[in-house]
Amino acid sequence: MNFRDVKLLSAYLDGQLNPSDSARLELRLKTDLELAAVIDDLRAARGLLRQLPSRRAPRNFTLTPKMVGVKPPLPRAYPIFRFASAFAALLFFLSYAVNFAAPRLTSASAPVYGYGSGGGPAASQELLAATEAPVATEAPALAITEVPTATESLALAPAPTQMAITPTEIPMTAQDGARDVETPSAKSAEPESTNGTQPEVQKEAPVSYVWLTGLAVVAILSALIAYLLRLSAIRKWRRRVD
Amino acid sequence: MNEPALIQDAQHGDLDAFNTLVLHYQDMVFNVALRILGDDDLAADAAQEAFISAFRNINSFRGGSFKAWLMRTVTNACYDELRRQKRRPTTPLEPDTNDGEEMDSPRWLADPNLSPEQEAEADELEHAIQHCLENLPTDFRVVVVMADIQGLDYNEVAIAARVPLGTIKSRLARARLRLRECLRGFEELLPVSFRLEERQSV
Numbered sequence: 375m376n377f378r379d380v381k382l383l384s385a386y387l388d389g390q391l392n393p394s395d396s397a398r399l400e401l402r403l404k405t406d407l408e409l410a411a412v413i414d415d416l417r418a419a420r421g422l423l424r425q426l427p428s429r430r431a432p433r434n435f436t437l438t439p440k441m442v443g444v445k446p447p448l449p450r451a452y453p454i455f456r457f458a459s460a461f462a463a464l465l466f467f468l469s470y471a472v473n474f475a476a477p478r479l480t481s482a483s484a485p486v487y488g489y490g491s492g493g494g495p496a497a498s499q500e501l502l503a504a505t506e507a508p509v510a511t512e513a514p515a516l517a518i519t520e521v522p523t524a525t526e527s528l529a530l531a532p533a534p535t536q537m538a539i540t541p542t543e544i545p546m547t548a549q550d551g552a553r554d555v556e557t558p559s560a561k562s563a564e565p566e567s568t569n570g571t572q573p574e575v576q577k578e579a580p581v582s583y584v585w586l587t588g589l590a591v592v593a594i595l596s597a598l599i600a601y602l603l604r605l606s607a608i609r610k611w612r613r614r615v616d
Numbered sequence: 617m618n619e620p621a622l623i624q625d626a627q628h629g630d631l632d633a634f635n636t637l638v639l640h641y642q643d644m645v646f647n648v649a650l651r652i653l654g655d656d657d658l659a660a661d662a663a664q665e666a667f668i669s670a671f672r673n674i675n676s677f678r679g680g681s682f683k684a685w686l687m688r689t690v691t692n693a694c695y696d697e698l699r700r701q702k703r704r705p706t707t708p709l710e711p712d713t714n715d716g717e718e719m720d721s722p723r724w725l726a727d728p729n730l731s732p733e734q735e736a737e738a739d740e741l742e743h744a745i746q747h748c749l750e751n752l753p754t755d756f757r758v759v760v761v762m763a764d765i766q767g768l769d770y771n772e773v774a775i776a777a778r779v780p781l782g783t784i785k786s787r788l789a790r791a792r793l794r795l796r797e798c799l800r801g802f803e804e805l806l807p808v809s810f811r812l813e814e815r816q817s818v
Contacts, residue, residue, distance in 0.1 A: 377789070384789035388763070390770060416789070419796040422806065423764035426745055431646040432660050435667045436635040442671050444631065 375408050383413045387420060439611075446611030452603045459596035466589040473579040473586070623682060626674050634671050641683070642667075644766060645690045651761040652694040654750045662697050666690035680775070684768065687776035691758055698754060741805050748798035755779075756791040763788055 385391050386399050403410050439446075617640055625633035645666055649659035670689045677685050749757055755777075762773040763784070773788075774781050799806065 380793060381785055381789040384792055385785050388770070388788075390785065412793075415796040416792045419792040419799065420764050422741075422745055422799060423760065423795070424767075426651075426742060426765055428643065428647055429650060431642040431663065432656065434639065435642045435645070435660075435664050436638050437631060437667060437671055439631060441668055442631070444629070 375406070375412065379409060380412060380416075383409070384416055387413065387416055446608050448607050449603050452600055452607070455596045455600035455603065459593050459600060462589050462593035462596060466586060466593055469581040469586055469589065473581050476580045619682060623674070623677065626671065627677070631671070634674065637682075638667050641686055644683075645686065648687060648690050648761055648766060649694055651746070651749055651765055652691070652754070652757055653697055654746055658697055662693040663690065665696070666693040669693065681772050684772035684775040687762060687766070687768065687772070688778065691762075691776055694758070695754070741802070744799065744802040744805050745795075748795050748802075751798055752791055752794055756787050756794070759784055759787040760791040760795065764792075 382391065382395070382399055386396060391399065403413065617636065619637070619640075622633045622637050626637065642663065646659055646663045649662040649666070650656065653659050653662060666686070666689045669692070670686055673689070749761070752760065758777055759773055762768045762776055763770070768776065770781055770784050773784050777784065779787075
């Protein structure tokens with residue numbers, strides 16, 4: 375008798391043999407005493423295991439939300455406030471970055487326009503325009519009031535510092551478009567006439583501080599509301615679970 | 617109990633539905649863990665772990681026998697516990713020989729020199745069987761617990777143990793032979809119908 379026979383006997387006990395194998399084994403069992411002894415052993419072992427008493431569980435194994443890490447249901451408004459807070463914060467930092475970087479970029483490009491030390495045709499044109507500046511310096515107010523179009527005001531771009539004040543005095547004579555153009559032209563002229571001192575206009579931020587403050591307020595308020603909503607939901611859930 | 621509906625609800629995150637299944641199967645799960653691990657507290661911990669794991673992974677159940685799937689979960693929890701025990705070994709119950717080697721035979725439990733308390737404990741058939749079960753290799757023990765103690769069919773045992781049907785047959789035959797051999801040491805504890813010598817003399 376080998377282990378294959380033991381396997382057959384074990385399967386036979388569980389009714390896992392096909393009819394022909396069962397019939398063949400039953401014939402052998404009638405004549406083979408060793409085989410019969412083994413099947414008795416297997417049957418005895420199986421019978422003992424089957425009569426083992428079944429124990430009751432010492433406690434209930436039911437699960438609580440805490441045990442399985444179920445999160446409390448959050449209000450529907452929670453993600454809206456959370457997103458609003460994150461978005462406002464992002465916009466705030468972007469705007470702040472723009473405000474921070476803009477004056478530096480302008481000042482970095484200033485030497486090209488202001489001092490004309492660089493080569494190239496563009497620079498020589500600027501230099502040429504700058505040479506006309508003294509004319510405007512002599513009669514700045516007149517030059518501006520006589521400007522009928524935006525293109526002419528551009529030609530007078532390298533105007534002296536005083537020009538920055540004059541546009542406020544001329545809205546009655548100059549066209550609206552001309553006034554809009556005058557400001558940047560005046561800005562570009564500043565460094566030439568003031569010999570390197572930073573003008574007031576350049577310090578003005580591209581993004582207004584009102585906008586920045588608004589974004590900061592929205593970000594903080596949204597975060598606060600989201601936090602309170604979450605806190606309240608968790609407290610309610612804990613009261614229910616405990 | 618509408619098991620398929622409860623499973624479906626549990627798969628949608630309904631903890632109450634899952635807990636109904638827990639209440640139905642908790643005795644079986646605990647008994648399997650107890651027979652594999654041989655310790656009430658460890659078995660209770662393994663059963664709890666098994667149910668937690670089952671809930672977390674219930675979406676991986678794709679039909680078939682839920683009982684077999686659950687048995688696989690508890691078997692895994694028991695294997696984890698046994699691995700933990702291996703990492704933190706405890707003093708073995710088996711006594712040493714004079715040479716300091718562990719005795720292979722479980723017959724020491726039937727030693728007449730045992731204390732009354734130990735003798736009383738050894739008198740219990742359940743303890744003897746449990747002792748023999750614990751002497752089996754874990755893979756054999758798992759199969760025999762599922763098939764002979766819990767009454768799962770071969771296919772369910774194959775699913776629970778994640779081994780082919782042929783391996784189940786082979787492990788079961790070996791496990792039964794070894795158990796019978798081990799239980800010879802407790803002949804006097806066995807019911808008359810299970811005593812080999814008496815059967816042979818009759």
